Amino acid sequence: MDSSPSKLNAVAAADVAHFAGLGIEVEDAGSGQLGARYNVDMLGRYAGDASVAVFPASTAQVSQVLAYCNERRIGVVVQGGNTGVPGGAVARRGEVLLSLRAMSSVREVDPVAGVLVADAGCVLADLDAHVQQFGFIVPLDLASRARCMIGGNVSTNAGGLRYLRYGSMHGNVLGLEAVLPDGRILDALSTPKKDAAGYDVKQLFIGAEGSLGVVTAVAIALAPRPRATQLAVLGLRDFASVQRAFVQARHALGETLSAFEFWERRCGELVVEHMGHPSPLAAAHEYAVLVETRGAVERHDAEKMDAFLAALRADGLVAEAQVLRAPDAVAAAWRFRSDMAAAHARSGCMHVYDFSLPPRHQAALRDATRRHLAALGLYGAADSLVTDVTVFGHIGDDNIHLQIVAREFGGAIEDVVEPWLYEWVGGHGGSVAAEHGLGAHKAPFLRYAKSPVVIDTMKALKRLLDPRGIMGPARHICQA
Amino acid sequence: MDSSPSKLNAVAAADVAHFAGLGIEVEDAGSGQLGARYNVDMLGRYAGDASVAVFPASTAQVSQVLAYCNERRIGVVVQGGNTGVPGGAVARRGEVLLSLRAMSSVREVDPVAGVLVADAGCVLADLDAHVQQFGFIVPLDLASRARCMIGGNVSTNAGGLRYLRYGSMHGNVLGLEAVLPDGRILDALSTPKKDAAGYDVKQLFIGAEGSLGVVTAVAIALAPRPRATQLAVLGLRDFASVQRAFVQARHALGETLSAFEFWERRCGELVVEHMGHPSPLAAAHEYAVLVETRGAVERHDAEKMDAFLAALRADGLVAEAQVLRAPDAVAAAWRFRSDMAAAHARSGCMHVYDFSLPPRHQAALRDATRRHLAALGLYGAADSLVTDVTVFGHIGDDNIHLQIVAREFGGAIEDVVEPWLYEWVGGHGGSVAAEHGLGAHKAPFLRYAKSPVVIDTMKALKRLLDPRGIMGPARHICQA
Numbered sequence: 001m002d003s004s005p006s007k008l009n010a011v012a013a014a015d016v017a018h019f020a021g022l023g024i025e026v027e028d029a030g031s032g033q034l035g036a037r038y039n040v041d042m043l044g045r046y047a048g049d050a051s052v053a054v055f056p057a058s059t060a061q062v063s064q065v066l067a068y069c070n071e072r073r074i075g076v077v078v079q080g081g082n083t084g085v086p087g088g089a090v091a092r093r094g095e096v097l098l099s100l101r102a103m104s105s106v107r108e109v110d111p112v113a114g115v116l117v118a119d120a121g122c123v124l125a126d127l128d129a130h131v132q133q134f135g136f137i138v139p140l141d142l143a144s145r146a147r148c149m150i151g152g153n154v155s156t157n158a159g160g161l162r163y164l165r166y167g168s169m170h171g172n173v174l175g176l177e178a179v180l181p182d183g184r185i186l187d188a189l190s191t192p193k194k195d196a197a198g199y200d201v202k203q204l205f206i207g208a209e210g211s212l213g214v215v216t217a218v219a220i221a222l223a224p225r226p227r228a229t230q231l232a233v234l235g236l237r238d239f240a241s242v243q244r245a246f247v248q249a250r251h252a253l254g255e256t257l258s259a260f261e262f263w264e265r266r267c268g269e270l271v272v273e274h275m276g277h278p279s280p281l282a283a284a285h286e287y288a289v290l291v292e293t294r295g296a297v298e299r300h301d302a303e304k305m306d307a308f309l310a311a312l313r314a315d316g317l318v319a320e321a322q323v324l325r326a327p328d329a330v331a332a333a334w335r336f337r338s339d340m341a342a343a344h345a346r347s348g349c350m351h352v353y354d355f356s357l358p359p360r361h362q363a364a365l366r367d368a369t370r371r372h373l374a375a376l377g378l379y380g381a382a383d384s385l386v387t388d389v390t391v392f393g394h395i396g397d398d399n400i401h402l403q404i405v406a407r408e409f410g411g412a413i414e415d416v417v418e419p420w421l422y423e424w425v426g427g428h429g430g431s432v433a434a435e436h437g438l439g440a441h442k443a444p445f446l447r448y449a450k451s452p453v454v455i456d457t458m459k460a461l462k463r464l465l466d467p468r469g470i471m472g473p474a475r476h477i478c479q480a
Numbered sequence: 481m482d483s484s485p486s487k488l489n490a491v492a493a494a495d496v497a498h499f500a501g502l503g504i505e506v507e508d509a510g511s512g513q514l515g516a517r518y519n520v521d522m523l524g525r526y527a528g529d530a531s532v533a534v535f536p537a538s539t540a541q542v543s544q545v546l547a548y549c550n551e552r553r554i555g556v557v558v559q560g561g562n563t564g565v566p567g568g569a570v571a572r573r574g575e576v577l578l579s580l581r582a583m584s585s586v587r588e589v590d591p592v593a594g595v596l597v598a599d600a601g602c603v604l605a606d607l608d609a610h611v612q613q614f615g616f617i618v619p620l621d622l623a624s625r626a627r628c629m630i631g632g633n634v635s636t637n638a639g640g641l642r643y644l645r646y647g648s649m650h651g652n653v654l655g656l657e658a659v660l661p662d663g664r665i666l667d668a669l670s671t672p673k674k675d676a677a678g679y680d681v682k683q684l685f686i687g688a689e690g691s692l693g694v695v696t697a698v699a700i701a702l703a704p705r706p707r708a709t710q711l712a713v714l715g716l717r718d719f720a721s722v723q724r725a726f727v728q729a730r731h732a733l734g735e736t737l738s739a740f741e742f743w744e745r746r747c748g749e750l751v752v753e754h755m756g757h758p759s760p761l762a763a764a765h766e767y768a769v770l771v772e773t774r775g776a777v778e779r780h781d782a783e784k785m786d787a788f789l790a791a792l793r794a795d796g797l798v799a800e801a802q803v804l805r806a807p808d809a810v811a812a813a814w815r816f817r818s819d820m821a822a823a824h825a826r827s828g829c830m831h832v833y834d835f836s837l838p839p840r841h842q843a844a845l846r847d848a849t850r851r852h853l854a855a856l857g858l859y860g861a862a863d864s865l866v867t868d869v870t871v872f873g874h875i876g877d878d879n880i881h882l883q884i885v886a887r888e889f890g891g892a893i894e895d896v897v898e899p900w901l902y903e904w905v906g907g908h909g910g911s912v913a914a915e916h917g918l919g920a921h922k923a924p925f926l927r928y929a930k931s932p933v934v935i936d937t938m939k940a941l942k943r944l945l946d947p948r949g950i951m952g953p954a955r956h957i958c959q960a
Contacts, residue, residue, distance in 0.1 A: 110838055110839075112723045112727055112838075112839045112875075113839050113878055114730065115838070159674045159676070163674060164673075167647060167651045167652075168674075170650045170651050171647045171648050171651020171652070172651070180933070180937075184933050185931075185933060186931070186934060186937060187931040187933065188930075190909060190910075190911060190929070191838060191878070191909055192836030192837060192838065192878035192879070192909070192911050193648070193836070193876075193877050193878045193879075194639045194643060194648075194836050194878060194879045194911070194915045195836050196636060196637045196638075196639070196687050196911075196913045196914060196915050196916060196917045196918075197911045197912055197917075197918060197922070197926055197930060198687070198913075198923070198926055198934075198935070198938045198956070198957050198960070199687065199688055199692075199937075199941055199957065200637070200683060200684075200687055201934055201937045201941070203680060203683035203684070203686075204679055204683070206680065206683075207676050207679065208679055224730045224734050224735075225731075226734065226735075243592045246592060247591065247592055247615075250594065250615075250704045251615050251704050251705075251776070252776065253776065254707070254775060254776025255704075255706075255735035255736055255774075255776060256776070295734060295735055296731070296732065296733065296734025296735060296784060297780065297784060297787075300777065300780035300784070303777070303780070304776060307777075356670075356672030356673070357672060358593050358671060359590075359592045359593050360590070360592055395592075396673075397673050398593055398671070398672035398673045398674060399673075399674045429671055429672070430670075430672055431670060431672050431675040431676075431677045433675070433676045433677035433678075434672070434674040436676060437676045437677075438676075438677060438678060442677070446677055446678055449670070450668075451665075451666070451667040451668070453664050453665060454667065454668050454678075454681055455678070457666060457679075458678045458681060460944055461679055462679075464940055464941070465937075477678050477679065480678070
């Protein structure tokens, strides 16, 4: 592809002077590198090598930067809150780092339509706090809410905690403004909910991870702020029961259901052992489930939850069920769930995989992985290299986390499960990137879950909109 | 553009023989034209001129047809249930009409994930009936439900009656299969809800109206079938009250709100006068509103509705409010709303416009139109050419219908309101096509609501995916 980074030019002192001359804020490390704030990702797994960061304060300035870089064939990496997981927001070949940090104004709230228009650099938690006065929430919530920016949320097609209830960015983003690689401003910042006037061009930028241009502003449909939240914790004996409970929850809790999370027994044991949190359940069960509702009237939600649990008990589906209504207990149960990955990491060398997969295959993925590793002599004996293979995740979002904990990191495990895992997931109707995007390294595995024609079309779109390949080189679809 | 129909070849007898030789069902009117079923749109406004229709029974056959037509540069128009409004599904230059009628199988229902995979030619009402056994609905409902097909729903980005609750096709379509103009099969028929693996290529086909290829199958996220429905009818004194009532409804009815429709007094009078339906309200009010809820527990919904209405009364927002729970009364109130366009048409020569517009501008559009016409001496006097200018629509979806009823049809009215109306709507953040698409004639008005860069990008996408311009020539974005 044209986007080969070898065709790109390194950023030079004259370029920095040009940006500064335009009145654009620049941070320049000269012949050295910028600090960790811009060069190291949140999880510390990707070390970038940018020496120059620009902080445009307006869409016009973003346009000036891109037009210049496109003309000079200088690579650009876009960074929002730098909370991405797969390394998509740090420089890899000395590209100019374009930060949206200086574009952080709320442009408009329409309290009747329930629409927010905001600069890409607004922090998610700040936006959610801002719309609270109008009785709304931003229909997206992530663990990184206090740092991640709305432009990055849109650019990475962020999923988050209550996707089951509020749906995807593809439905909630009503419009956006983006600067194309050649500097043209694509103003698709419309706010009406229904719009069937031609191709929905903005959709291309949702999940493009900065590879087609820079998202500079976003219009989002807000959701009414719920007045009540409750959480139930269930203990179940097998994965079939988990799936049946989910189906019953959707119908009995209906419009109030906002999250449905599960973990297997071993995950809970690791949290108790390594994080010191008490289990929210009195006994040990093969599977545990968190069911959350959010609604307009607390008493109605409580009655629905009670009826749902009574039906589960009558069907013999749950061995234990507790409804948590005290804020402390709710927070503790969510913390138990949130610390699951950390508990695995403390128990050994954790190799974690994040996939989309239809619910019926979620436990089977774990079983198949165990068999695969056992057949290779890597799992199942007291001294096996792999000590644990576990699953937990979001049934309602078709999103699963698979952990392989071993006595050592790296090749010995990765070589035998990659691409085997991607192939298994693709073969069972899943996706190799559920909510964290392709970033710096996942594109080579796209072919296990996307057909050649789909990948060819992605590449053609990249060539069409970024013919010189300046946006996010050496990553994302460029590597497929 | 390359897609100029002048470069296309007419379909000939040898082409028909080729299709038949492939085992594809063909209807051939020889040198004449096919009948009204395929050549006239549902509303009888567009007369097509196709002489050949093909009815592929599989994705492979669709691929054979397109590959052949692309090679021979023969134009193709795609038709589902032929219920489109702006004439996008009938032939205009003797193109081959490709009907999805013979592709009507349900491929899969996942009752746990709540996902339906179906051929494009499945009728919407049939799909909804099919998924009822699993406790789900298709999250889309249209007046044409008994004839329209799911492939057409997706291809036109259909909105429908409960968009406010269930959202857009861009959020609900999880995957699709399409045949590209050159015959390649784009298999993007994945079903997981979260997917952040590269560009979401399928989004391009949602709303493309058959201009980028043929959608042959669709995967859709289903919604739980509600167990209770109720309807309230409100009388209000001004449009500000309508907007305030909508805001209160979103917060008080929360997750149960499924529709919020309004009409002005004159619309109701026309329905009473010309359709003979009794008004659902006892007195006359400047504005009337229908509020619908759908939920899991009838008593909870009733309590929420009662509390909502009590609050409206306490705030002095409603002059009259009635809750309808008897099925007959609910059906009658919906019929009163549904027959509004027909009532206008019976009262004179109706010119109807369907726009997206933020709620705060919806009544202002009507007022501005009245002033515009009055300034030209066309409205406001007893003998004016225009007898009524009215609005009704869907506040919750930002979707409004503007009716201009005159003593005669055509030019005298259209010449003074077009493009004036499109310009007004575009200037107030609206869209010139809310849910009916561009079809045969709306693309020239795109420029009033979409920026030049957006339109240029649409045209570039068309050239990229259909370089020979065989798909739906002389319509849609080709005309922008």
